[in-house]
Amino acid sequence: MSDHLIDSGHLPVGNGHEIYWEEWGAPDGVPVVCLHGGPGAGFNDTHKLLFDPERHRVLFHDQRGCGRSTPTAGLEGNTSAHLVADIEALMTHRGWDTAHVAGGSWGSSLSLLFAIAHPDRVRGLLLWSVYLLRRQDDEWLTLGGPRTHFPAEWETFIAPVPAELRAGARQVTDWYAGKFQTPDGLRYARMWATWELSLCSANYDAAAVTRFVETDDNTLTCAIIESHFVRNGGFVPENFLLDSLGAIRHLPCHVVQGRFDMCTPPVEAYDLARAYGENLSLVLVNAGHLRTEPALAAALREAAAGLS
Structure with a gap:
């Protein structure tokens, strides 16, 4: 996909951070800023599959501390406000x-x-696998909401955590975050990633999840940054996103959500749609959390094609 690369580089953004960016697609195309997940996962060429290089002009970047941005896993000056300013x-x-x-x-x-x-500065929003940064959304994962469907995976994740710390979502996250900073940090990061990734696909493949977390060079970085944001509630007040929608309800918002997403379950997209109002369209598809799953990818490509 490098033949559609318009330009790339590193941009200094303060606190010692430099973010890597790429502008890709058609030089005169419909402008789209595409933001990766995690936090800390970085972007890759699969993000480009959602867009038409002859029609869209897309700006990608690795957020602070991850991917090709530097310093790796840097937490100083790495908050939601900093990431918003970087965009x-x-x-x-x-x-x-x-x-x-x-x-x-x-x-x-x-x-x-x-x-x-x-x-x-926003023409419209295209969102998928919605995550609302509420305490209940974090508790769903770190207190084992999906354990009824993934009991063995949950037991593996929670087993090393001291029993007295298992009742609080932030306590579980704090414990793991401390382990990520030890010489054995990668092992704990793989445990963290395995639990999360086990919940992401509607076509669960335990062996594939294991292969990924054992070979992905970004596993520890992503775990460090993700736990940093979870421990701090996304660096925003509780329910901030839903409470602040008055500023953006006039903007068109298209949401695609996997009905079988066990990582960020559909109730989050539903709550957003109910609070947003008539300018939000919600499409539920038979998929999990991952934008690469066929039904989710097809719906996203269709939605992206309608951007103007």
Whole structure:
């Protein structure tokens, strides 16, 4: 996909961070800022499959501390407000006044945060696998909401956590976050990632999840950054996204949600749609959490094709 690369580089954004970015697609295409998940996962070429390189002009970047951005796993000056400011700085750097903003999972959270902060720079939103940054959303994962469907995977994840710490979502996250900083951090990061990734696909393959977490160079970085944001409630007040929708309800918002998403379950997209109002369209498809699953990818490509 490098033949559609318009330009790329690193942008200094403060606190010692430099973010890697790519502008890709058609130089005169419909502008879209695409935000990756995690937080800390970084972007890759599979994100480009959602867009038409002859029709869209897409700006990707690795958020602070991950992917090709530096420093790796840097937590200083790494909050939601910093990431929102980075998006605006990158758009300004590339001469973009406005754009559609697209993102899934954590990327959906960051898309909403950016739109709330800068509604004048957003043409519309394309979101999937919605994550609303509420305490209940974090508790779903770290207190084992999906354990009724994944009992063995839950037991493997929670087993090393001291019994007295298992009742609180932030306590579980704090415990794991401390382990990520030890010489054995990668082993614990793989346990963290295995639990989360086990919940992501409607076609669960335990062996494939194991292969991924054991070979992905970003596993520890993503675990460090993700736990940093979870421990701090996304660095926003409880229920901030739903409470702040008044600033953006005039913007068109298209949401695609996997009905069998066990990582960020459909109730989050439903709650967003109910609070957002008539300018949000919600499409439920027979898929899990991953944008690469056929039904989710097809619906997202169709939605992206309608951006103008």
